[in-house]
Amino acid sequence: DAGVTQSPTHLIKTRGQQVTLRCSPKSGHDTVSWYQQALGQGPQFIFQYYEEEERQRGNFPDRFSGHQFPNYSSELNVNALLLGDSALYLCASSSGRGDTDTQYFGPGTRLTVL
């Protein structure tokens, strides 16, 4: 049983560009959450998708957007990249049944903005 997978592993972009990160959830999971982890910090919640809709959102600007597909996989899009967007982006999946459902994390995508 494959766990949460993310692609690509690493990505280098320049300021102003746009980027798309991808996530496939663990088998049987229908909820995907995205987190940004800056160097030396804890992950910060970006948003969560359930039934192809954004269910809740953290304190991130509209430059950050997402999508969930019928097979529950998800994309994170970031427009107009800033240097401060350089971080490890983590995807987590869960069953979406409640507050205590364990989130299973992927290995992350390391984004570097030059």
Next chain:
Amino acid sequence: AQSVTQLGSHVSVSEGALVLLRCNYSSSVPPYLFWYVQYPNQGLQLLLKYTSAATLVKGINGFEAEFKKSETSFHLTKPSAHMSDAAEYFCAVTPLGGYNKLIFGAGTRLAVHP
């Protein structure tokens, strides 16, 4: 808003010594609490979680944590450190009714010396 404070960004112990990583949360209503571990260049792995059942929670790899409402704490312990325990540890909370969105602390890096 909910927040998590992890005292000590770096903790160093000798192999075989007690591991104590501290976590305090800010909430008048006890949230759900989690400890995650992150090994270098990897995603996060759940160690244990508190969901209002037993206050002493046992997790994987010999770790356990005790929920103390009076102290708003959820400290992580392990009786005897192993070299393989060297990693970054994150305490996190999920607010009640917040689905399973995680709010993380800044993390504590554990070093284990022979």
